[in-house]
Amino acid sequence: MGERETARSGQLKLSFIPKREIDRIRGAPMNRFARAALLGDVFRLNTLYMIMRAGSGHIGTSFSAMDIVTWLWTEEMVNPNEFEKSEADIFFSSKGHDVPGLYSLLAGLGKIDFELIHKLRRLNGLPGHPDVGTPYIAANSGSLGMGISKARGMAFARRLRGERGRIYVLTGDGELQEGQIWESLRPAVNGGYGELTVIVDSNKMQSDTWVKLVNDLGDLEARFRSSGWEVARCDGHDPRAIHGVLSRFKNIKDRPQVLIADTVKAKGISFMESTSFMDDEGYKFHAGAPIVGDYARGVGELVEKINRALGAAELAPLAVEEVEIPPRVPPEGSPERLVDAYGDELLKIARTRKDIVVLDADLSPDCGIGPFRKEFPERFLECGIAEQDMVSAAGGMALRGLLPVVHSFACFLAPRPNEQIYTNATEQTKIIYTGTLAGIVPGGPGHSHQSVRDISVMGAMPGFTLIEPANE
Numbered sequence: 001m002g003e004r005e006t007a008r009s010g011q012l013k014l015s016f017i018p019k020r021e022i023d024r025i026r027g028a029p030m031n032r033f034a035r036a037a038l039l040g041d042v043f044r045l046n047t048l049y050m051i052m053r054a055g056s057g058h059i060g061t062s063f064s065a066m067d068i069v070t071w072l073w074t075e076e077m078v079n080p081n082e083f084e085k086s087e088a089d090i091f092f093s094s095k096g097h098d099v100p101g102l103y104s105l106l107a108g109l110g111k112i113d114f115e116l117i118h119k120l121r122r123l124n125g126l127p128g129h130p131d132v133g134t135p136y137i138a139a140n141s142g143s144l145g146m147g148i149s150k151a152r153g154m155a156f157a158r159r160l161r162g163e164r165g166r167i168y169v170l171t172g173d174g175e176l177q178e179g180q181i182w183e184s185l186r187p188a189v190n191g192g193y194g195e196l197t198v199i200v201d202s203n204k205m206q207s208d209t210w211v212k213l214v215n216d217l218g219d220l221e222a223r224f225r226s227s228g229w230e231v232a233r234c235d236g237h238d239p240r241a242i243h244g245v246l247s248r249f250k251n252i253k254d255r256p257q258v259l260i261a262d263t264v265k266a267k268g269i270s271f272m273e274s275t276s277f278m279d280d281e282g283y284k285f286h287a288g289a290p291i292v293g294d295y296a297r298g299v300g301e302l303v304e305k306i307n308r309a310l311g312a313a314e315l316a317p318l319a320v321e322e323v324e325i326p327p328r329v330p331p332e333g334s335p336e337r338l339v340d341a342y343g344d345e346l347l348k349i350a351r352t353r354k355d356i357v358v359l360d361a362d363l364s365p366d367c368g369i370g371p372f373r374k375e376f377p378e379r380f381l382e383c384g385i386a387e388q389d390m391v392s393a394a395g396g397m398a399l400r401g402l403l404p405v406v407h408s409f410a411c412f413l414a415p416r417p418n419e420q421i422y423t424n425a426t427e428q429t430k431i432i433y434t435g436t437l438a439g440i441v442p443g444g445p446g447h448s449h450q451s452v453r454d455i456s457v458m459g460a461m462p463g464f465t466l467i468e469p470a471n472e
């Protein structure tokens with residue numbers, strides 16, 4: 001029986017650290033920097049448990065941001081996200097993929113019911129992406145790039161209401177490909193929003209490849225400074241370094257600040273870390289639950305690391321709890337996988353239609369276009385996390401006689417570049433837009449990834465034919 005089948009049969013035990021153990025560690029007499037680093041690994045282990053139990057989620061970015069988030073919530077912020085208080089610091093993630101890590105922390109700190117760690121991506125549980133319906137979540141996420149603008153709006157409102165406190169926004173370096181990020185920088189300086197601190201989780205990766213291979217961001221420090229921001233850089237896995245930068249930022253009152261935190265995707269489990277695991281197929285631990293063997297190895301590494309830290313502090317070893325993995329029930333029969341079938345057909349047609357080119361917005365595996373990319377790399381354009389740029393580039397290709405096939409999730413492709421799609425349509429060229437995962441699937445990531453408006457927002461396009469498959 002293979003690893004995946006073993007998991008379905010319930011033979012695998014999943015390990016998590018119970019609340020009483022987290023309380024023991026939090027209350028132990030330790031150096032606060034050592035305690036924050038230790039808690040970061042504790043929350044990593046519970047994050048891994050949550051993702052494995054759910055069968056989906058984002059390990060890489062949850063782990064890369066964990067030391068930053070842990071330091072902020074346990075040592076740095078005043079009344080974190082206690083919105084009813086007139087003096088409270090606010091934290092939210094603009095990128096959103098890291099929310100399993102934040103949930104693990106919130107449960108461990110007693111901010112949300114600890115039993116919710118068993119209900120990631122489940123009804124009446126924790127959504128797959130941040131949602132303000134969950135306690136202590138300050139803002140929703142969906143399409144990337146919105147966070148700094150939202151933070152400026154929050155700061156404006158707080159000033160008007162006479163409230164005090166800092167606002168911390170976490171972004172990803174892949175997210176910096178979004179144009180709205182750069183639109184938001186100068187207005188924050190013009191308004192003198194010194195209470196605004198942005199932290200870039202600079203793990204150098206977007207989904208399954210390096211940021212520099214898709215859209216090299218260049219000298220980030222210089223780019224932020226040129227917009228008038230106060231800039232610092234440090235090791236994003238060193239609580240002492242993070243504290244040093246944030247302490248200095250608090251004395252800057254006249255302009256916003258940005259900390260570029262150098263991190264490693266999936267930090268904490270050696271073989272999952274981006275610096276250790278790349279091959280021709282790309283990085284493997286951006287999204288989804290690991291296979292059973294990798295999960296077991298990962299738990300082993302984290303437990304060993306935590307126990308070393310506990311031993312150094314003369315504390316008893318970790319006591320974990322185990323539960324059986326919920327059965328993964330396959331659908332009856334063997335339905336065709338729609339995305340894979342689409343990718344196969346696209347490749348078949350492209351072998352005879354030499355004018356077909358494929359564009360992607362950092363979602364190649366989810367759109368079924370990996371085989372096309374491998375066979376026709378010269379006819380494939382990875383546009384990164386920038387749907388508007390991608391659609392306009394397709395418009396230029398169509399004006400010069402190519403047939404572009406544009407790909408993203410339907411929830412991002414229909415609304416965000418809607419004006420660009422309209423302009424392309426007015427030029428009366430032919431372009432195919434493929435929005436995968438349309439409708440109310442997938443359920444796991446939450447409402448931000450469910451496309452329930454694509455028919456309405458695309459239906460008014462001139463000369464547009466809209467096809468919406470209902471099932472396999």
